[in-house]
Amino acid sequence: MTASPALRPSAFTDAELIGSGRRVAEIEAQALQSLARRVDGSFAAACRLILASHGRVVCTGMGKSGHVARKIAATLASTGTPAFYVHPGEAGHGDLGMITDKDVVLALSYSGESDEVLMLLPVFKRQGNAIVAVTGRAQSTLAREADVHLDVSVEVEACPLDLAPTSSTTASLAMGDALAVALLEARGFTADDFARSHPAGSLGRRLLLHITDVMHAGEDVPQVSEEATVSEALVEMSRKRLGMTAVVDAQGRLSGLFTDGDLRRMLDDTVLDLRNTRIGTLMTRNPKTIDARQLATEAARLMETHKISGLIVVDEERRPVGALNIHDLLRARVV
Incomplete structure (x- = not known):
């Protein structure tokens, strides 16, 4: 079988490869600068919802958004905000039982139209869960149905085809980090608190060993x-x-x-x-x-x-x- 020309090793020079890498970094840096200007009252409202909750933050999303949601859940959990990830496809087959009415749902979908995520919205609403949507489209179904919408839209993906999620996933990840750190500071989370959730490895030794x-x-x-x-x-x-x-x-x-x-x-x-x-x-x-x-x-x-x-x-x-x-x-x- 003959490989597609697009899959054959290219004749790119080192300079061209370096230029491509730098272009991606610059595009994503611009996306983050734009994102910073949109950390506003909606962001504060999302933080207030989570701080007022007596439950956990349930992060969910499909595809690349799901990978980002997993990381956000891990960051939240390690910085004083109990959180976990639920796959939206599995949620409809029993995993919804892990979610209580005290939990806040953090739903990620750049389009705001992911079927697997939208299918869960009626269940969350019936149960009384507050919903924070992280999307790139303020007029999307998910953004409209959520209690709070966090805008992570980007002008262009770093992918030259403008197809592979790159800038958009970076923006979503940064928004999750911003939430985690803001909540950490609001809770007065200390290095000793951090150490208790990181007892193993070099972090644990640095923070726990007297x-x-x-x-x-x-x-x-x-x-x-x-x-x-x-x-x-x-x-x-x-x-x-x-x-x-x-x-x-x-x-x-x-x-x-x-x-x-x-x-x-x-x-x-x-x-x-x-x-x-x-x-x-x-x-x-x-x-x-x-x-x-x-x-x-x-x-x-x-x-x-x-x-x-x-x-x-x-x-x-x-x-x-x-x-x-x-x-x-x-x-x-x-x-």
């Missing part, structure tokens, strides 16, 4: 008194294997820090009497510290900012209660 989860505590915290010799401090550092030791005063408060890096630099500059030199004369005073209640990511930020590899964890009275180094953060996959 200093207490990674630090060495109790007898594992390296510390010596100001009166200890350099030799005694080195023994403590070797025993605790963190490459540093806290130096404390007579009341047990942090006076300073001594690290293996400090030792190397001093050995380069002078001859030390390790058995008779007091560590209090060599330590770094007022070292960077961290509170046990802070996130582990804050420790990573401090280490990176100040080019250090370890931190002493102190309480309100500056008594050492823990210690950690960059290797602890690496093992916890915080960095």
